[in-house]
Amino acid sequence: MKKSDYTILIADDDPDYLFQTVFNLERAGYKTMAVESQAEAEAVIAKSRPDLAIFDLMMESDDSGFILCYKMKRKYPEVPVILATAVSHETGLSFSIDSEQEKSWIRADRYLEKGIRAEQLDQEIMKLLKL
Amino acid sequence: MAVLKVLVIDDEPGIRSGVSRILNNFHVTYPFMDEDYNFEVTEAATGEEGISILERDMPDILLLDNKLPGIQGVEVLEYIRNRKYDIVVAMITSYASLDIAVRATRDGAIDFIPKPFTPQELKSSIENITKQQYLKRITHKMNQEGKKIRYQFLSVLSHELKAPLNALEGYLRMMQEKQAGDMVDDYATPIERSLQRIQGMRNLIMDLLDLTKIQLEVKEGKIREVNLAEVASAAITTVQPYAIQMDVTINLDVRSDVVIMADPGDIEIIFNNLVSNAVKYNKMGGKAEIVIDNSDSEAIIIISDTGIGITKNDVENLFTEFVRIKNEKTRNISGSGLGLSIVRKVIELYHGTINVESTPDVGTTFTIRLPKKPINIT
Numbered sequence: 001m002k003k004s005d006y007t008i009l010i011a012d013d014d015p016d017y018l019f020q021t022v023f024n025l026e027r028a029g030y031k032t033m034a035v036e037s038q039a040e041a042e043a044v045i046a047k048s049r050p051d052l053a054i055f056d057l058m059m060e061s062d063d064s065g066f067i068l069c070y071k072m073k074r075k076y077p078e079v080p081v082i083l084a085t086a087v088s089h090e091t092g093l094s095f096s097i098d099s100e101q102e103k104s105w106i107r108a109d110r111y112l113e114k115g116i117r118a119e120q121l122d123q124e125i126m127k128l129l130k131l
Numbered sequence: 132m133a134v135l136k137v138l139v140i141d142d143e144p145g146i147r148s149g150v151s152r153i154l155n156n157f158h159v160t161y162p163f164m165d166e167d168y169n170f171e172v173t174e175a176a177t178g179e180e181g182i183s184i185l186e187r188d189m190p191d192i193l194l195l196d197n198k199l200p201g202i203q204g205v206e207v208l209e210y211i212r213n214r215k216y217d218i219v220v221a222m223i224t225s226y227a228s229l230d231i232a233v234r235a236t237r238d239g240a241i242d243f244i245p246k247p248f249t250p251q252e253l254k255s256s257i258e259n260i261t262k263q264q265y266l267k268r269i270t271h272k273m274n275q276e277g278k279k280i281r282y283q284f285l286s287v288l289s290h291e292l293k294a295p296l297n298a299l300e301g302y303l304r305m306m307q308e309k310q311a312g313d314m315v316d317d318y319a320t321p322i323e324r325s326l327q328r329i330q331g332m333r334n335l336i337m338d339l340l341d342l343t344k345i346q347l348e349v350k351e352g353k354i355r356e357v358n359l360a361e362v363a364s365a366a367i368t369t370v371q372p373y374a375i376q377m378d379v380t381i382n383l384d385v386r387s388d389v390v391i392m393a394d395p396g397d398i399e400i401i402f403n404n405l406v407s408n409a410v411k412y413n414k415m416g417g418k419a420e421i422v423i424d425n426s427d428s429e430a431i432i433i434i435s436d437t438g439i440g441i442t443k444n445d446v447e448n449l450f451t452e453f454v455r456i457k458n459e460k461t462r463n464i465s466g467s468g469l470g471l472s473i474v475r476k477v478i479e480l481y482h483g484t485i486n487v488e489s490t491p492d493v494g495t496t497f498t499i500r501l502p503k504k505p506i507n508i509t
Contacts, residue, residue: 014294014297014298015324016298016301016302016324016328017294017297017298017301019320019324020298020301020302020305023305023310023311024310027310058290114293114294114297115296115297115300115301117304118304
């Protein structure tokens, strides 16, 4: 399959981050679905199955991203999920989800610091989609 | 029911058993305490024995005789002070020599119980000490919670400051790598959005400065007569360019020329925030009204708009730092989420009140009452 066969769901309440992520992913060749809130993301998940999802951590509530990861994995356990946030150091949320123990409660496949380069994001996605 | 451990160090067996008998059946209760306090008494005949119990049991209250067979009471006090034990000490003294009293107080004793004492005298001393211990514990607990709130504040703050930087960085990279084309015009949206994010960040910084300023409390030297109508007019002038864009009419209704004693900067914060909100969260072509009135003792400011309104649930969080009501209608309105929390802080500083009434899609009314008399400046 080619990149254009994959649809990526992106949820972020920062319109600029959303715009840039969509722009970069489309440039890389993916299809995208962009939403600005946890509620909208939940509605999308209920109706359709994306091939990968990128969720911002803090939206309507401080743990919107965690909740979305959980709901996503319950419905589509095989779809990779990336959790993105701008605050890692300051909140003490400097976790990586490499150990089995961490994987058990953070139901995301990757944890990414916001502001990473477009190429880096593309590489992470390719790894998760096994491209 | 909470238990306070009491250690009595006295070489007279009669005193020790008396303290045990009186306190074992005694409890302290005050209306402001959330539970009653009981006492558990341990006895020691010498300072040395007392110290070993101190280390083992960590009592809350120590009743200490000064004249002891081995080491003296003041030496036990010194021991406690050097090890920074959290314990309240009352001296039991047969004759309170001034010298010992001074030294004991300096070393941390907070009370003196004259010997011989009646059960009532002992009880009232213990009552006082218990009250102090209770307040100390509450203060400690509140400090802990205060730290937690500060921590949350800082983590949200860093999120709010980093988000616009990330946005700017993303747009600049887009331009640097000419990702959307070779012409400047290809980047009209990124440039416009970058400018908006910079403006948002500037507002946040201004609000943060306001916040640090008011947390330093009202400065006596800055208190002067402030004419509310004048401050209101200035706030309207400031927000006018934005009101024109939104086609919002602002009306100022001065029912009474009210002058209060305050720091003019603080009153400006109140008006600037509320008047700009009345425009910002209004509908195109809406109205904003500012009423200035007074009662015998209070100045009354009413600021209302015909805007998007706030739901009952959201009203509860309205004055919390960094809480912005996020919904379809507020999506394109920028704000730091600090304005109303600052307004409330300022009003509380002046012992005033702020109330909000709102109906979604109809409008919001803020009513502020400020005492006209000069406040007690802290």
